[in-house]
Amino acid sequence: MATTDPVGQFVVCDAGPLIHLDELRCLDLLAEFETVLVPSAVWIEVARHRPAVLVSPGVPLRRVTVSLPWTPALEVLSQALSLHLGEMEALQVACEQQVGLLLTDDTAARLAARNLGLLVHGTLGLLIRAVRRGQRSRDQVLSVLRSVPDQSTLHIKSDLLDEIIRQVTESTR
Template sequence: MGRIVVCDTGPLIHLSEAGALEFLEHAGVVLIPPVVKTEFMRNTAGLLLPAWIKIFPVGRSVAAQARKWISADIDAGEAQAIGLAIQEDANWFLTDDGRARRFAESLGLEVHGSVGLLLWAAASGSIKFRAEAHRLLDALARSSLWVSEKVLHEAHGAVDALLAE
């Protein structure tokens, strides 16, 4: 089956806004829980998710655990996505939320965000040209995702090291 990637709502929105959602498909089989689809639709004026993103239900025990995490200040979509990542033994969990990232890492998940996904796409050859990678990083920085100048500068430097043009 290849790499299993579970994603919460943030990266789906941010990558869509940046015109870079297609690179998520290159990362592997992408799974999201139903609540993430609902959040995505609500926050993107009904933009449709691509067919390659699989809506995958969480089991009862995972749903119960996710409810406990929600009461500990983890968003519903993030909690269910973290639960799905554990349930499906995902290789990657994608989130752009700092609290969800730290929590998922504490549970042993390998966590990446939208910027990291674009850097992976450059490193893996999915993004072939330096100018394209820089354009996508800048588009991501203009999206609803807050990216610090430091992180953006470091990401551009990483692209320069990864891609010759």
């Protein structure tokens, strides 16, 4: 996956990163972007599970209505990967508005995004990027990473999380 791409100022966000970042008290990391587009279905999902996210001060969320019909490629991918409505809307918005980055933690949605040629990352990427971007110190991010299993609903195997923590520790020494 490319690591030399400009993200741009507009990003589209699925429900996962909004919820997980808030659980980890890191929603402010999204404040770096000019606008975070949140498709209506995602907005409704977040409102149901974690409504405080949508009124977080300083986080530039903007609800967007998705225009139908779905693009043919997305329709095929949706059926093949059993995508949810929120994921489909996020992918549709990302394709239509040619945003720099799609944020999702869902594996199927990420697979679909790759097939559509979109740049896609998730909560962990944003957390680690925060060190590089000067939004958090390395120690702060390591602390957040260690809290993932207890403080969030982001599911990750413990040995993989350990590997990530080791990488972050070593790479920023």
